[in-house]
Amino acid sequence: MEFIQTIQGEGINVGKPVILVRFDGCGLQCPWCDSKYASLSKEKTSYEVISSQINDLRNRYPNIDTLLITGGEPIYDGNIKMVADVLATQSNMNFEIETNGTSIESLFRYIRPTNTKKLESIQLNISPKFNIDAHKDIEFIEEIYSIYKEQFLVMKKEYFDNYIVKFVYGAYLNDCDNIILSFIIMNNIPKEKVCIMPFTPSQLDYDNNSQFLTAFNDSAKQSIEFCLKHGFRYSPREHITLNIK
Numbered sequence: 057m058e059f060i061q062t063i064q065g066e067g068i069n070v071g072k073p074v075i076l077v078r079f080d081g082c083g084l085q086c087p088w089c090d091s092k093y094a095s096l097s098k099e100k101t102s103y104e105v106i107s108s109q110i111n112d113l114r115n116r117y118p119n120i121d122t123l124l125i126t127g128g129e130p131i132y133d134g135n136i137k138m139v140a141d142v143l144a145t146q147s148n149m150n151f152e153i154e155t156n157g158t159s160i161e162s163l164f165r166y167i168r169p170t171n172t173k174k175l176e177s178i179q180l181n182i183s184p185k186f187n188i189d190a191h192k193d194i195e196f197i198e199e200i201y202s203i204y205k206e207q208f209l210v211m212k213k214e215y216f217d218n219y220i221v222k223f224v225y226g227a228y229l230n231d232c233d234n235i236i237l238s239f240i241i242m243n244n245i246p247k248e249k250v251c252i253m254p255f256t257p258s259q260l261d262y263d264n265n266s267q268f269l270t271a272f273n274d275s276a277k278q279s280i281e282f283c284l285k286h287g288f289r290y291s292p293r294e295h296i297t298l299n300i301k
Contacts, residue, residue, distance in 0.1 A: 057077070057078055057079060057080055057094075057099070057101045057106065057109075058076065058077070058078035058094070059075070059076070059077055059078075059106075059109040059110065059112075059113060060075075060076050060113075061073070061074075061075055061076070061113055061116070061117050061120060062074060062076050062124075062295070063294065063295075064122075064124060064152070065292075065293055065294040065295030065296070065298075066222065066251070066253055066291045066292065066293045066294070066295070067152075067181050067220055067222055067251055067291055068220055068251060068289065068291070069122075069152065069179075070291065070292060070294060071294070072122060073117070073119070073120045073122070074120060074122045074123065074124040074152070075110065075113045075114065075117065075120050075122070075123050075124065076124045076126060077106070077109075077110060077123060077124070077125050077126070077142070078091070078094050078126050078127060078128065079094070079125070079126070079127045079128045079129070079130045079135045079138070079139065080094050080095075080097035080098065080099050080100075080101075080127070080128050080135075081094075081095070081096075081097060081098055081099075081127070081128050081129065081132070081134045081135060082094075082095035082096075082127055082128045082129035082132065082156070083129055083132040083133070083134075083156075083158065083159065083192075084129065084156055084158070084185055084190045084191060085189070085190050085192075086185055086187055086190040087187065087189065087190070088187075088228060088255075088256070088258065090256055090296070091126075091127070091128065094127055094128040095127065095128045095129070097128070098134075103138060103141055103142075106138065106142060107142070107145065110123070110142070110146060114146075114149075121148070121149060121150055122149065122150045122151070122152060123142075123146060123149050123150070123151050123152070124151075124152045124154070125139060125142070125151060125152070125153045125154065126153075126154035127154065129155060129156055129159070130153055130154070130155060131153065131155050131159050131160065131162050131163050132158070132159045132162065133159070133162070136159070136162040136163065136165075136166050137166060139153070139163075139166075140163075140166040140167050143167060143174050143178070144167075144174065149177070150177050150179070151177055151178045151179065152178075152179045152180075152181055153178060153179070153180055153181065154181045154183065155180060155181065155182055155183070156182075156183055156184065156185050157180075157182040157183065157184050157204060157207055157221075158185075158191075158203055158204070158207065159207075160180070160182075160207040160210055160211060161206075161207065161210045163175075163178075163180075164210065164214050164216075168214070175214075175216065176218075178218060179218050179219065179220070180211075180216075180218065180219040180220075181219070181220055181222055182219055182220070182221045182222065183221075183222045183223070183224065183253075184200075184204055184221065184223065184239060185200075186200055186229055186235055186239075187228075187229070188200070191203075197235065201238070201239065201242060204239065204243065205242060205243065208243040208244075208245075219249065220249050220250070220251055221240075221245055221249055221250055221251070222251045222252075222253055222291060223236045223239075223250070223251070223252055223253065224253050224254075224255050224256075225252050225253065225254060225255060225275075225278065225279040225282055226254060226255025226275050226278065226279070227255070227278075228255050229255075233282065236252075237286070247287060247288065248289075250288045250289060251288070251289050251290075251291040252279050252282055252283050252288050252289065252290055252291065253279065253290075253291045253292075253293055254272065254275040254276040254278070254279040254293065255275050255279075256272060256275070256293065256296055257271045257272065257275065265299075269297065272296065272297070276292070
């Protein structure tokens with residue numbers, strides 16, 4: 057796990073100071089994951105260590121009022137109970153949870169029974185993953201749509217509306233435009249909740265950082281064109297361009 061003070065690098069709160077907690081492990085296997093070291097890890101950290109690390113950072117940076125919980129994937133079966141414990145015991149904090157969105161019902165299953173008020177302090181940053189090879193036992197994009205449809209219905213049933221959806225845009229995904237637009241229409245996602253982020257190529261494919269940043273900027277320009285065409289919000293990925301966590 058990681059515990060650091062940093063800024064939010066993407067989404068609608070870019071630049072906001074946060075205390076970042078990165079959980080290990082993920083239920084998906086995205087080939088282009090930018091945190092494979094966390095996503096593939098199965099290490100477990102005790103709650104006592106997690107709580108101590110967070111409290112230490114809160115004491116050192118008392119003006120930071122947001123806890124950014126990321127991964128890996130924080131809300132899947134291997135992590136959700138610990139995440140719920142963190143949410144329950146950290147007072148006077150706002151929370152952002154970065155999630156691939158396939159297990160959102162877990163959040164309500166663990167938090168709603170004991171702490172409904174805590175849900176009001178959570179913003180979900182949902183980044184759907186459309187790669188078929190990332191999902192177990194999935195053969196068609198329609199099956200991925202179905203998984204997410206169920207999760208958005210859960211949020212609707214729970215009257216939970218504090219979320220954004222961050223789509224990774226780029227040539228890594230065939231028919232990317234239509235897949236994103238169909239997803240938005242299918243789940244009735246308001247335009248103001250949509251963020252479009254550029255696909256990040258692997259640095260291993262380039263000889264130096266300059267070449268990598270040139271490729272990343274080309275991807276960013278394509279994403280901006282998509283935003284201009286459809287009126288979506290463009291989200292930079294400052295943690296990548298600045299090479300910070």
